[in-house]
Amino acid sequence: MSVARSERRPRGELSRVLVVDDEPDIRELIDLTLSRMGLAAACAGSVAEARQALADGEFHLCLTDMRLPDGDGLEVVRYIAEHHAQTPVAVITAYGSTENAVAALKAGAFDYLAKPVGLEQLRALVKSALRVPGSQQQGNHPLQSLTGESAAMQQARSMIERLARSQAPIYISGESGSGKELAARLIHARSAQASGPFVPVNCGAIPENLMESEFFGHRKGAFTGAESDHEGFFQAASGGTLFLDEVADLPLAMQVKLLRAIQEKKVRKVGVATEEPVDVRIICATHRNLRDCVDKGNFRQDLYYRLNVIELRMPALRERVEDIPALVAAILKKLCGETVPQVSAAALQALAAYPFPGNVRELENILERATALCSGTTIEVDDLHLAPDEMGGENPGRGSETLDDYLNRLERQAILEALQKTDGNRTAAARLLGVTFRSLRYRLERLGIE
Template sequence: MQGNSEVLVIDDHMKRKQQVELLLQFIGEPCKLVSSANIGEVLTEQVAWRAVVVGQVDIGSPFELVSQLAGQYKAQPFLLIGELGDCVADLPNVIGSVLEPFSHSQMTQMLHRCQDYHLKAPSKTKPTSQHQEILFRSLIGRSGGIQQVRQLIEQVAVTEANVLVLGDSGTGKEVVARNIHYMSARRSGPFVPVNCGAIPPDLLESELFGHEKGAFTGAISARKGRFEMAQGGTLFLDEIGDMPLNMQVKLLRVLQERCFERVGGSTSIDADVRIVAATHRNLEGMIDKGDFREDLFYRLNVFPIEMPSLSERREDVPLLMQELIERLASDHKVTIRLTERALDSLMEHTWPGNVRELANLVERLVILFPNGLIDVNDLPSKYRHVDAPEYDHEYDESLLEQDMLNDVFQNDVYEPPESSMSTQLPPEGLNLKEMMTELEIDMINQALETTDWVVSRAADLLGMRRTTLVEKMRKYSLSKDSA
């Protein structure tokens, strides 16, 4: 069965179908919209969609349609817009419902359940698409850098090439390695990580290659090394830049000859292992200083993947926060919610510890405010980058998330000031859409230049939310460098 990374939306109600599309775009999920009359063209046994969302249909009831489709396509997870009826509640692939008014946290949670259904399905029906099989965690996001990483993972996973993952500490290099293993033909084999910088140099050889009984003092029995433990799977060599030079020579020999011997042994053991290495160091600079072997570098650097730092993908912070919160809620049955200005403040942070720092912050907030609502003033002081008055906790919390999505769902009509432009239609006519787009781009550019490209202040000048302005800047490819 071929996988599809999109969410299929079946609905004959045009306005609600557009709202679902906007919500999915808001959380970074590609989708395809169809009416109930076109189901047969897109829903087949050969394609497994990320999820199938069923809404209102012109003929019959949505319950009847979901019941029929779920029975026919058992490998496909379904979601229903509205409350689940008794006729579909017992179907295992009807995962749940999406209630109105729509909420990004509810939709994200439902899509994660659909992903779990795919992963638990029998292997013969398990889709092979990147989006359905990928471990979300630090790879979630819509920024260009992280999208490129996901694409590179998908391209290299199906090969046997050695991979070198580069990036600062905490960016998620091991997550990349696990995804490469999970999406490869070796997924049924073991994934064995080893931190080359955490093991004393005199023990690293034994740790990697194992030893025979009596090979050295304390070797009271034979022991397998990490290469043997990873046979048929993937060996992840983290912090490869910390490996001593003498071990680099021995590792190079294994990569070249695909065999090794245990310490104190003479029997050659085949190395049926795929190597994924990672480092935060500048290996090419280390080569110039003589601290890293150039020949080993080129053996490892067959397919480099560079993880962007979180400061380079700050627009992904809200989605990462949601993913981390959902994971903690699943593990500990405790959750939190953040106001929009708290998210804006976190997006202004530089994140020197990257995704690891973000995960630690989420866990800290869950401990401090279990099932609570987090505002700017509830954040640790170093994360407060937005001035905000004390939060009024009498405000109806149920409205906060809807406020955050108002800009997505509203179709406000632009009303220019009376003196800003002529209201007379030229005799030759005009392209109103292009005219309004040019006006919007011009006003955004003026606001950004006036505020020296401080996005939050520019958003205030334009009377819109910061997240809305960020989306418009991305839409029109506006950046300080292009100005």
């Protein structure tokens, strides 16, 4: 069978979209919508016809159904990824078929739509897809914000370049201070949403009773204290990226609502009966092991699979010691401008031997303190104020403890001291420690403190 060309295809140099669906009504609906957007459409009803169309000409976007007479949409996704890497492809799935959507995103799909196809969502997807920068463009603008040439950092930068072209939800793992938010900002800056807002949210810092309102917004009078209409994080991030930091701290009730918002791409404000569509790319991060949280029942498995479509791991600083001199130079330039102090070889050696439990963030703090305390123009070992038992070799303070065990012991000690100072008042202890009550409650459970 030959590929059916749109009879309404406009003349001129227009963006071309390949529509692959075996249902004539769906093809007609999408074709008409694209035509009204000033786009040229070509329609195919099978995997074979789609391949033929791709062989005949160049397309700027492909929309494919998952269920086709001679195969499935994943075949089209993989074929385009292999032979037409600069063409973004989105899949159309049956309502509720999230497994298919996740499989397509992992195979390289840019985004997905659920049937019945909503025209507003279709138009938003098409606009986003046609803004996606191509591979050649990306290659001309190497990422410079992630300092270091270690193998771990080169791999992270390469992954960020690939992830920027996708709409797939991304889970960034890594220890505190390893640069998870920076990675999220770089993905956003290289993505089709770059012109939209980047909205970072610390999920552990929001009171549980205000979470739904903060995420989805509320209408005036929806509850006591709601004196005016309020836009939530999803509305604020419209057309851009919503970065959910410390997502493991979300309570289970909020996890259910977040899952629905991601699946349906719609949110409902508190006090409003109807839902509104949202065009938001989700990136999440946590320093905790999210898989362990699922196994312990603290995090929903279905939400885990929706968020962890693609994982980006940010390496700890101790895993890329060779990057420390370059990081030191970059941080000192940021701190001191043109009058950058020298760093002695002994000081650099001491930094290389230090385990950095706080990663790059801790290195910044150490250097900021050192620039303030050094008496001359050169930072020496003593100016760093590193703990002697942390500078290489067997650690008499930790013995054979792993770093996690060591940090857990310090955390337990700090919490017990705070509880003692507040006579066991957890709310006051949380305030003293500078964490939320819910965060303290979780830490008490994790550390087994009664």
